[in-house]
Amino acid sequence: MPKGQPDVIPDDGLTTRQRRNRPILAVHTGEMKGKSTSAFGMALRAWNQGWSVAVFQFVKSAKWRVGEESALRALGTVHEQTGEGGPVEWHKMGEGWSWTRKKGSEEDHAANAREGWAEIKRRVEAQQHDFYVLDEFSYPLHWGWVDTDDVVETLRNREGRQHVVITGRKAPPALMDAADLVVEMTKHKHPMDVGQKGQRGIEW
Amino acid sequence: MPKGQPDVIPDDGLTTRQRRNRPILAVHTGEMKGKSTSAFGMALRAWNQGWSVAVFQFVKSAKWRVGEESALRALGTVHEQTGEGGPVEWHKMGEGWSWTRKKGSEEDHAANAREGWAEIKRRVEAQQHDFYVLDEFSYPLHWGWVDTDDVVETLRNREGRQHVVITGRKAPPALMDAADLVVEMTKHKHPMDVGQKGQRGIEW
Numbered sequence: 001m002p003k004g005q006p007d008v009i010p011d012d013g014l015t016t017r018q019r020r021n022r023p024i025l026a027v028h029t030g031e032m033k034g035k036s037t038s039a040f041g042m043a044l045r046a047w048n049q050g051w052s053v054a055v056f057q058f059v060k061s062a063k064w065r066v067g068e069e070s071a072l073r074a075l076g077t078v079h080e081q082t083g084e085g086g087p088v089e090w091h092k093m094g095e096g097w098s099w100t101r102k103k104g105s106e107e108d109h110a111a112n113a114r115e116g117w118a119e120i121k122r123r124v125e126a127q128q129h130d131f132y133v134l135d136e137f138s139y140p141l142h143w144g145w146v147d148t149d150d151v152v153e154t155l156r157n158r159e160g161r162q163h164v165v166i167t168g169r170k171a172p173p174a175l176m177d178a179a180d181l182v183v184e185m186t187k188h189k190h191p192m193d194v195g196q197k198g199q200r201g202i203e204w
Numbered sequence: 205m206p207k208g209q210p211d212v213i214p215d216d217g218l219t220t221r222q223r224r225n226r227p228i229l230a231v232h233t234g235e236m237k238g239k240s241t242s243a244f245g246m247a248l249r250a251w252n253q254g255w256s257v258a259v260f261q262f263v264k265s266a267k268w269r270v271g272e273e274s275a276l277r278a279l280g281t282v283h284e285q286t287g288e289g290g291p292v293e294w295h296k297m298g299e300g301w302s303w304t305r306k307k308g309s310e311e312d313h314a315a316n317a318r319e320g321w322a323e324i325k326r327r328v329e330a331q332q333h334d335f336y337v338l339d340e341f342s343y344p345l346h347w348g349w350v351d352t353d354d355v356v357e358t359l360r361n362r363e364g365r366q367h368v369v370i371t372g373r374k375a376p377p378a379l380m381d382a383a384d385l386v387v388e389m390t391k392h393k394h395p396m397d398v399g400q401k402g403q404r405g406i407e408w
Contacts, residue, residue, distance in 0.1 A: 036245075048274040051405060071248035
């Protein structure tokens, strides 16, 4: 396996070290389920670096408690108790954002999404975390609930070493343009095609 | 989000529950790096179910200690200490498989790979684990070091509730045919294209 040798050395005035440590904006899109799973896998590496990890879930309902949440929260507890790894925060829109504790109604998804983004923007500007997962954030952008230009500008101008991974289908083109890394998960074959329903431990 | 409704109800004589709980053979292939990351994200869900998780890394050198390994090992320790989640084992070919402690030489990669598969086959036949990640196992199959027909037959005939995820490029067609789930990670844009080298916390 080549250990990450680039094809091209750019003429951008940066040293290799500066370029290497430039923070990443990644977008995981496409039709397959691996988008979030892969983002949470990346969070494992971030945790292992001792980075502050924050997950913001934009669409999943509060009832849909994914295994990744339990596992990453357990890693946050390991950090608190032993100092290994980094701290982990996990916020969900579906049950009202944790910093507001306001119960979301059926009707105000758009307002909730905007509130979520406003908080993330505050945190990015304050350089509060090192690794952000904005899970299924592509949907509020696609639906126009959150202003894509504001997101792109905020993320382009973020300071320090803040990595951001955004997941979800239908990511707006302006967001893909701004991203350093775009991965598309493509379906070749899925058990649901042959009538197998989602199952515990595999789908959630 | 539809919560996993299948498009088709097959005429296979199984109940929905039987079909739902049929173990998965997944192949993550394609050119992008998310293949392993996504498999380890799936392992988080398996851990959270209390399943026995075993990872077998076929190619990465012993020096290439990925963050996912530390994080999943930490979760294994959480299980030992608190009972939360499931046990985790992590075996690497690059430093000699843990059950042999034989130091691999440069020349015997093929023999090491065959030894790794022989052990996995024993474990699958004994139903030792619930969730297996065979990381980069596609390469020894592609190179002919391990017999693809044996792998396909062993996995097709495995009993109980054993989920298997195989990652890596160039997965043999017979393996893809046998899989329930094939995900291809496609590159749209990658920082290495514009001269950014792999960085700590993101690439490993």
